Amino acid sequence: MRITTGIKAAFCFILCLALIVSSGCTPPTEDLSDTLVIGVLADIQSWNPYLTETKFSEDLLALVYPSLAVEMSDYHDHPPTFAPALAKSWDLGSDGLGLTFHLRQDLVWNDGQPVTADDVVFTWKAQTSEEVGWYGAYTKDFIDSVEKIDDFTVSFRFSQVYAYRLMDANEGLIIPSHLWGKIPFSDWHSTDWLPHVVGAGPFVPVGHVPQQDIVLGANPSYRLGAPATIDRVVWRIVPDQLSLMTQLLAGEFDFVNSLAPEEAQRVEADPDLQVVDIPHRGYTHICWNTTRPELADPRVRRALGMAINRQTIIDTVYRGYARPSAGPILSTMWAFDDSLEPLPYDPRQASLLLNSAGWNDTDGDGTLEKDGRPLTLELLTNAENHMRQDICMLATRDLRAIGVQATPKTVEWGTFLSRLRDGDFDGAVNRWVEPTQIDLEDVWHTTPEALESSNYGRYSNPEVDRLIEEVADVRDIELQKELYGQIQHLIVADQPYTFLVEGRKLRAISTRVQGSIQNDATPYFNLEAWKLP
């Protein structure tokens, strides 16, 4: 029959095709012994550091462009100090308004041009240009001028004396004025920057296929330290966390920056991988909406906090990679008051507190009431984060156990944010990631109605406001510490938040990588010194 021959012919065709393809299936043997492969979730936004907004873009570009100084991770003992980089030294003027940087004279861009004061001045112009619109321009608000004294000396002038002048002056990466100065700021947003990149950092770009790979190579003209030991570093972009993990465990990556706790457990079981476990600069909390009548009473908020079992959250949601959080300043910071203890888990005491605040189960239905109204609460969180959802569920269960009609509610991130901002929530499970300088104003200071701030729960304590304003003008670290201590005790007494946990930052690194130093500043802190066998 001809039908059968037709079908047979078609099958033969497909079979041949399959054979041809599979014969080509033996991958070309590629020696990756000189290549470090890193798995990441998203691409960089631009090769121009002033057109990016994501943390990953900034971390990666910091390997390419130099900075005046490097912030040290010594914030546990005192406000962070700075180590020389492009600037070999600096001095504050006698009036406190000047800051002069003395630059190293041996640094070059990888096209051979020297890095000079012109680059620093040009960088400041770009940073403050309205046409460029850099989001970090606010760090330059108090800088009136940046002037070149000579090729390797540059002077900053401030409009006021304040604590973070060096930090603000140093903010942002130095860019090449001899090349980028030729491109008007108005054209920056439509420029393809990769061809214009020259670097003075340990690495320079070798290739970039959008949404696929970023390849950096060692910069042979790097002078700030020894040239990078690894020739090529490839960032593989995998947009899905599950695929990222699968490929990590299949041995395709040497380094992955962010692991969930349950993923860290699987990584620990893999003999070729190690878990990097460092304190994370964030704390997860429940923000209570203090404008809700039932939540306006600090006793109620304290009771809710005491009803929630943090240890269960740490053991189940964080698999042990967390510690209880005590207050608004991270326990890893110099200003943290050691005398603060996390709120104890004590449901019986919580019930008594609620009773004293007027909430009683008068009709015996298991729910507390006051003036005939039951104590109902919605715990809001965002759907993208399953850990927060789990916390929401556990907290709901604990609250119900003491007669609070709590319900969990998850919404998408954008909705979550807009509901927080509008004050359209009872309690919200959220996390703050803290900068290395202490700023309590944005979250804890009373907010005028019109102003946008992160004080979503509308917390207001005049004494806290006064102390936050006072500490801003204090220079002496011991006195600052004293004032911060008072603020922490006041806030903890008011319990506008239930402070839940401080999580850990979990990363995976291949056992073949040697010499890496891991801290929370950037995942690629000393990438130039990492070694492959």
Add this chain to the structure above:
Amino acid sequence: MTILRRLALLPLLVLLVATVTFAVVQAAPGTYADTIDNPRLTPAARTHLKALYGLDQGARGQYFHWLGALAQGDLGRSFLFKQPVADVIATALLPTILLAGTALAMDVILGVLLALISARRPGGWIDRILTILSLGVYGLPSFWLAGLAILLFSLTLGWLPASHMASVGADRWAAGARWLDLVRHLILPASILGIVGAASTARYLRASLLDVRRSHHILAARARGITESRILWVHTLRPALGPLVTLIGLSLPVLVGGSVVIETIFSWPGMGRIMWQAAVARDIPVVMGCTLVGAVAVILGSLVADLLYAWADPRVRPQ
């Protein structure tokens, strides 16, 4: 004439789709400035970004601004990708066409083949097995199939790469090796899309083949002593292709729109993935740009489908 009239309606339809999409995107809470997860973005910095991207102008202001630019052929600049939207789409279109095109070819070839096998002895054991298999594949979620395929062919057997369009270090290979590498990376995602498509194609075509076979002209052909294979290939297949060409025409939007799920799982840098990332990041210009491309493709696709249908079945040919 019908074609011209429909082409003339195209801009109007596209505008309508764009307007509705704009309204929907605007109704979604949050803006690009809110979605970026960077601890250094203070509230002041976020407000600053909103002004920079014109997000503080209100929905109507943004819409007319976007429309004005569109009238001059400018799709705007992406917030997320920091590039003109046209460039973002141009970069993503080729990988999607490659993936979806390969998948469509597999879909049609495999679908027709399976339908022919099934329709030879309807109700026979081959037909029954194929029916169960195709319904099964059709009913499975593609992310699950993809996960299974990766587990089997990449992780366990190590035959094929699990993601991306090229291997690490492929940029240092010769052109031939790079091509081969691309084909290897294409096989898994294209097969998943193609096999799922083929399962439905086969079902449609089988029903259609059986329909035609019962019609009078086949009986007449048999009576004239024409061989069974000629009846199948010439007299049955062509009229039965009607539903198939409609399906193919309607898959044009997928060809340029891509598949969000497959492109994300396989790290394939196509339109579906761009659109998804843009939607999550509230990157309005890219969402709008992708929607425009999709809308044009849907309209053209249905036009192509009608034309192909007319070719396959002379009865619907326009006068």
